Amino acid sequence: MSERPALVRTRAELSAALAGLTGSRALVMTMGALHEGHLSLVREAATLADHVVVTIFVNPAQFAPGEDFDAYPRTLDADLDALSGVGADLVWAPQPDDVYPEPTRVSIDPGPIGRVLEGASRPTHFAGVALVCTKVVGLVRPDVALYGRKDAQQLAMLRTVFRQLDIPVRVHAAPIVRDDDGVALSSRNRYLSADERTRARALSRGLRAAADLAARGAPAADLVARVVDEIDAEGGIDLDYAAVVDDETFDVLAATPGVAPADPRDSARATAAPGGGRAARILVAARVGTTRLIDNTGAALLHADDQGERR
Numbered sequence: 472m473s474e475r476p477a478l479v480r481t482r483a484e485l486s487a488a489l490a491g492l493t494g495s496r497a498l499v500m501t502m503g504a505l506h507e508g509h510l511s512l513v514r515e516a517a518t519l520a521d522h523v524v525v526t527i528f529v530n531p532a533q534f535a536p537g538e539d540f541d542a543y544p545r546t547l548d549a550d551l552d553a554l555s556g557v558g559a560d561l562v563w564a565p566q567p568d569d570v571y572p573e574p575t576r577v578s579i580d581p582g583p584i585g586r587v588l589e590g591a592s593r594p595t596h597f598a599g600v601a602l603v604c605t606k607v608v609g610l611v612r613p614d615v616a617l618y619g620r621k622d623a624q625q626l627a628m629l630r631t632v633f634r635q636l637d638i639p640v641r642v643h644a645a646p647i648v649r650d651d652d653g654v655a656l657s658s659r660n661r662y663l664s665a666d667e668r669t670r671a672r673a674l675s676r677g678l679r680a681a682a683d684l685a686a687r688g689a690p691a692a693d694l695v696a697r698v699v700d701e702i703d704a705e706g707g708i709d710l711d712y713a714a715v716v717d718d719e720t721f722d723v724l725a726a727t728p729g730v731a732p733a734d735p736r737d738s739a740r741a742t743a744a745p746g747g748g749r750a751a752r753i754l755v756a757a758r759v760g761t762t763r764l765i766d767n768t769g770a771a772l773l774h775a776d777d778q779g780e781r782r
Contacts, residue, residue: 475551476525476559482572485563485610492560494521498613498640500604503527503564504544505553508648508656512617515645517558519615525554526607527564532575533599544658563611570606579605579636584628584721588714588754589765591731600625601632608633608640615641619648621655623752623767627721647767649675655766667760670707674755677701677713678768681753685770691715691725691751694770698755699727711756711763717742718750718769744771 479485489496497520499512505527516523527550534540547564554562578598584590585597608616618626630642648656653675654668663671677698684697698713714726719742723732744750748771756765 475555476562478551478562478564480564480566481569482565482610485565488561489524489611492522492524495615496520496611496613497523497643498526498608498611498616499523499559500526500528500607500616500618501550502529502543502658503550504546504658505550506656506658506660508619508621510553510557511648512619512645513554513557513559515643516615516617519617519643520613522560523558524561524563524611524613525559526611527562528570528603528607530570530599530603531567532571532602533596535593535595538593544661570603575602578602579632581628581632582635584624584631587721587723587731588712588716589624589756592711597625597628601628604629605632605636605638608638613640615643617643617645619645620769621647621657621766623754624721627719630719653679655764657764659762659764662762663759667707667762670705671759671764673702673705673708674757674764674766678753678755678766682768682770685751685753685772688773690774691772694753695725695727698753702755702757707759709758711758713753713755715751715753715770715772718744718752724751724772746771748773 477488479488497516499516501509513523513525527547529543531540579601581597581601590597618629620626626644633640633642650656652672654671680701681694681697684694694715695713702708702710712727712730714730715724716722742750751770751772752767753770754767
């Protein structure tokens with residue numbers, strides 16, 4: 472087995488270890504329970520900088536009362552084994568008191584992106600993510616920070632927060648990693664039974680079918696309907712929402728009933744797709760059994776009037 476990366480726990484240990492790393496730094500932030508998706512981020516980070524720093528920290532600030540903070544898997548020893556030989560130089564695995572050494576009286580409002588979809592169902596979540604990511608970037612001082620596209624709303628939010636607060640770090644988006652059956656890798660997949668795992672494949676099937684429609688020029692509302700049709704046909708899935716959003720601003724362009732549209736006062740200009748049209752993201756969130764899963768894929772919308780369509 473390859474040698475494990477160095478492990479530090481306190482701020483002082485982190486500072487001392489960083490002082491010994493010459494050259495550029497890449498940061499990969501995780502909450503542990505590492506899977507191949509996380510490891511792919513670390514491998515990619517190693518191609519972008521001289522050194523890779525990985526954080527393993529279950530952040531209490533992003534969990535609301537009643538959510539699964541205490542139940543979230545903590546597997547540090549296995550995580551360190553998994554990080555052996557994939558390019559990580561240093562792991563910071565602090566306790567909450569190391570990250571929040573005094574009562575937190577300052578918060579970061581993530582803006583309109585934090586108030587729709589995942590932000591609507593978890594109103595404090597993105598503020599907690601913005602806070603911890605800003606703190607850790609300030610402590611590690613990386614040249615580049617990598618975030619996975621699976622958490623697309625988080626990625627869009629952090630890009631906006633870092634840009635508007637002039638935080639000097641380049642955000643690098645890494646692609647979604649999927650198992651052979653198409654299911655996006657997630658720490659929560661371990662909770663799926665064999666039957667639930669089979670049903671979960673409908674999420675990625677629906678997204679692929681919707682992306683195919685987008686490539687043929689279908690409007691956003693049709694893409695939402697296609698995702699819903701695939702999930703309904705599978706059965707046994709409790710759909711939370713399906714939506715199409717602007718890939719950068721997360722303005723909601725079409726969604727299932729119950730999804731609140733963005734406030735028109737928050738609307739930003741459309742994001743252009745490289746090949747023409749509007750860069751969009753098709754999203755789905757659903758419960759399979761008791762496990763809540765999210766997934767998404769990119770698309771280019773050719774309809775100029777894809778603004779605020781509702782299904």
